[in-house]
Amino acid sequence: xxxxxxxxxxxxxxxxxxxxxxxxxxxxxxxxxxxxxxxxxxxxxxxxxxxxxxxxxxxxxxxxxxxxxxxxxxxxxxxxxxxxxxxxxxxxxxxxxxxxxxxxxxxxxxxxxxxxxxxxxxxxxxxxxxxxxxxxxxxxxxxxxxxxxxxxxxxxxxxxxxxxxxxxxxxxxxxxxxxxxxxxxxxxxxxxxxxxxxxxxxxxxxxxxxxxxxxxxxxxxxxxxxxxxxxxxxxxxxxxxxxxxxxxxxxxxxxxxxxxxxxxxxxxxxxxxxxxxxxxxxxxxxxxxxxxxxxxxxxxxxxxxxxxxxxxxxxxxxxxxxxxxxxxxxxxxxxxxxxxxxxxxxxxxxxxxxxxxxxxxxxxxxxxx
Numbered sequence: 001x002x003x004x005x006x007x008x009x010x011x012x013x014x015x016x017x018x019x020x021x022x023x024x025x026x027x028x029x030x031x032x033x034x035x036x037x038x039x040x041x042x043x044x045x046x047x048x049x050x051x052x053x054x055x056x057x058x059x060x061x062x063x064x065x066x067x068x069x070x071x072x073x074x075x076x077x078x079x080x081x082x083x084x085x086x087x088x089x090x091x092x093x094x095x096x097x098x099x100x101x102x103x104x105x106x107x108x109x110x111x112x113x114x115x116x117x118x119x120x121x122x123x124x125x126x127x128x129x130x131x132x133x134x135x136x137x138x139x140x141x142x143x144x145x146x147x148x149x150x151x152x153x154x155x156x157x158x159x160x161x162x163x164x165x166x167x168x169x170x171x172x173x174x175x176x177x178x179x180x181x182x183x184x185x186x187x188x189x190x191x192x193x194x195x196x197x198x199x200x201x202x203x204x205x206x207x208x209x210x211x212x213x214x215x216x217x218x219x220x221x222x223x224x225x226x227x228x229x230x231x232x233x234x235x236x237x238x239x240x241x242x243x244x245x246x247x248x249x250x251x252x253x254x255x256x257x258x259x260x261x262x263x264x265x266x267x268x269x270x271x272x273x274x275x276x277x278x279x280x281x282x283x284x285x286x287x288x289x290x291x292x293x294x295x296x297x298x299x300x301x302x303x304x305x306x307x308x309x310x311x312x313x314x315x316x317x318x319x320x321x322x323x324x325x326x327x328x329x330x331x332x333x334x335x336x337x338x339x340x341x342x343x344x345x346x347x348x349x350x351x352x353x354x355x356x357x358x359x360x361x362x363x364x365x366x367x368x369x
Contacts, residue, residue, distance in 0.1 A: 156305030
């Protein structure tokens with residue numbers, strides 16, 4: 001019988017929880033409608049709340065609600081965001097708000113924040129923080145050819161604007177969510193996995209060759225790269241953090257994971273996530289479509305924000321390194337702290353698939369060069 005890890009090799013460039021491009025909504029229960037309607041009317045000049053629907057997709061750091069309200073004698077659709085991440089506080093939210101404002105000043109499309117009756121962008125009820133945004137109609141990135149081109153032209157403009165943020169040092173001081181992985185740490189995890197007996201132990205033990213192999217390649221490629229350009233990054237680029245309409249980008253979303261790091265990390269992640277969705281959308285042999293999508297992304301990006309061949313060659317290694325950072329943190333929580341929160345619901349399997357895809361992209365990028 002094939003192992004669970006072996007079965008993952010058949011799932012390269014297939015849909016995952018970031019592949020659903022149509023934005024679905026579900027009506028909230030009456031008691032929640034009543035609670036949120038009171039919040040909106042208490043904190044904004046809203047006369048009545050007609051409908052409230054929660055977004056029907058995977059959410060970890062926040063809950064988002066589309067609200068149809070009567071405001072200034074007219075009907076208006078707004079988005080209520082409830083921050084649920086443990087890292088949410090007024091300081092971190094204010095930093096995101098300043099980032100959004102900076103990007104808007106530089107012509108980068110982001111959702112507009114709405115002010116409360118007190119003239120602020122966030123309010124607190126009990127131990128929860130809330131914000132209200134103008135609602136942006138559209139769908140997430142599907143992966144059409146025009147969408148890929150438009151995304152690859154807009155992403156460098158986002159990066160160029162982020163590079164101009166005057167408060168980058170404040171962002172640099174944010175707690176970094178993923179520790180640097182070490183080969184010794186990985187060896188400890190594999191030792192624990194080999195003596196364990198549950199599904200995750202077997203999966204990690206079977207993935208040892210992939211993880212160590214990619215780790216060694218990353219270490220070799222990045223060991224002497226000490227002078228690469230660092231700046232503020234988006235930090236969480238994937239299809240669900242975009243809204244498109246008529247195959248054009250309307251907004252970038254979710255700046256809660258911004259950090260200061262090598263720019264090539266963000267480009268590499270964007271390359272992977274948006275190229276993979278381009279391939280997924282076609283639902284055909286990825287071996288045919290992947291090289292084309294990689295070429296389109298790199299050429300369009302470099303046309304706006306030039307990157308050298310040496311930098312392009314490093315993109316897959318930074319992509320792999322970021323995936324290994326996230327997996328290292330997730331598995332530390334599992335093996336050391338006994339928590340499966342970060343690896344349940346297919347999250348570990350998804351990251352292992354992404355790591356295998358990153359290895360494939362490395363080969364494609366080298367052929368591109």
